[in-house]
Amino acid sequence: MARYDLSAEIKKNEKLSDDVFLMTILAPEIARAARPGQFCMLSVNGNLRSDPLLRRPLSIFDSGDSGDISFLYKVTGRGTDILSQKKEGDSLDIIGPLGRGFRLDHSGPRILAGGGMGVAPLHFLAKRLEGAFSVILGAKTKGEILPVVKTFEASAERLLITTEDGSLGEKGLVTAMLEKELCLSKKNVLIHTCGPWPMMRAVHDLTVKFGTRCEASLEAGMACGIGACLGCAVKKTSGGYLHVCKDGPVTDSTEIDWEI
Numbered sequence: 001m002a003r004y005d006l007s008a009e010i011k012k013n014e015k016l017s018d019d020v021f022l023m024t025i026l027a028p029e030i031a032r033a034a035r036p037g038q039f040c041m042l043s044v045n046g047n048l049r050s051d052p053l054l055r056r057p058l059s060i061f062d063s064g065d066s067g068d069i070s071f072l073y074k075v076t077g078r079g080t081d082i083l084s085q086k087k088e089g090d091s092l093d094i095i096g097p098l099g100r101g102f103r104l105d106h107s108g109p110r111i112l113a114g115g116g117m118g119v120a121p122l123h124f125l126a127k128r129l130e131g132a133f134s135v136i137l138g139a140k141t142k143g144e145i146l147p148v149v150k151t152f153e154a155s156a157e158r159l160l161i162t163t164e165d166g167s168l169g170e171k172g173l174v175t176a177m178l179e180k181e182l183c184l185s186k187k188n189v190l191i192h193t194c195g196p197w198p199m200m201r202a203v204h205d206l207t208v209k210f211g212t213r214c215e216a217s218l219e220a221g222m223a224c225g226i227g228a229c230l231g232c233a234v235k236k237t238s239g240g241y242l243h244v245c246k247d248g249p250v251t252d253s254t255e256i257d258w259e260i
């Protein structure tokens with residue numbers, strides 16, 4: 001699988017809400033090779049001799065024929081804070097596309113269920129899927145997802161929104177809405193999910209209850225992103241560990257030991 005390590009120019013770094021940004025980078029090689037569910041490692045200070053040293057993993061939010069690739073990210077610490085201060089014309093070292101993406105070859109119905117910044121890889125998936133699918137987007141509050149709702153409206157047959165504080169859509173959790181959808185849906189549904197670990201664990205539990213399949217896009221602390229440091233290990237149900245950066249981030253939810 002093609003992987004590129006290059007210095008790329010930032011075309012835009014838009015502030016979408018208090019702490020959510022959308023960064024667009026010109027990287028035609030990565031844009032051409034990228035598949036939904038894959039991610040990149042970004043050096044937030046532009047070179048590898050600076051602090052913080054480690055690159056930060058971000059899912060590919062969009063990638064197109066123009067050669068642009070974009071990332072939706074939330075400022076959660078120092079690295080993403082530095083990233084948020086980047087301007088048009090700055091350059092950034094980036095490695096990608098990395099990891100295993102979502103299955104595109106399923107012939108039955110699909111539900112995409114995203115929580116918080118977990119909507120990022122689902123956005124790219126929604127753009128590449130053919131046929132009808134439903135999307136459930138959830139967040140603590142509307143600021144986290146409002147900026148991306150419009151783009152999902154264009155592709156999803158059915159779009160359901162839920163926020164924990166009720167500031168957008170129905171008040172509640174993604175999983176409560178997913179349970180209602182699963183009660184209504186036909187057989188052979190494939191769920192694609194990404195979000196905080198407890199949310200994905202609850203999504204997995206629902207798929208067991210309803211006898212459906214689920215692909216979860218996992219997150220883990222990452223140092224290298226290419227399978228060299230073994231820092232991103234997650235326990236498997238069959239014993240041993242998988243490494244999120246190379247065995248994932250997208251994995252069949254039955255492979256994961258969710259009880260941690």
Ligand SMILES: Cc1cc2nc3c(=O)[nH]c(=O)nc-3n(C[C@H](O)[C@H](O)[C@H](O)COP(=O)(O)OP(=O)(O)OC[C@H]3O[C@@H](n4cnc5c(N)ncnc54)[C@H](O)[C@@H]3O)c2cc1C
Pocket residue numbers: 039056057058059060071072073074075076077078079080081117120121218219220221222249
């Ligand atoms: C494959 C993958 C894809 C990701 N995609 C996105 C994305 O599209 N958009 C987005 O906003 N974030 C995404 N993340 C999470 C993002 O990498 C972290 O938020 C970021 O590395 C934090 O860096 P920081 O220096 O700002 O914060 P730090 O100071 O390093 O940490 C701040 C907080 O973030 C938590 N954190 C740090 N690294 C991670 C991590 N890898 N996963 C979860 N929490 C973490 C820490 O525990 C801490 O609470 C992804 C993570 C992975 C592994």
Ligand code: FES
Pocket residue numbers: 221222223224225226227228229230231232233243244245246
């Ligand atoms: S981040 Fe180094 S092995 Fe996965």
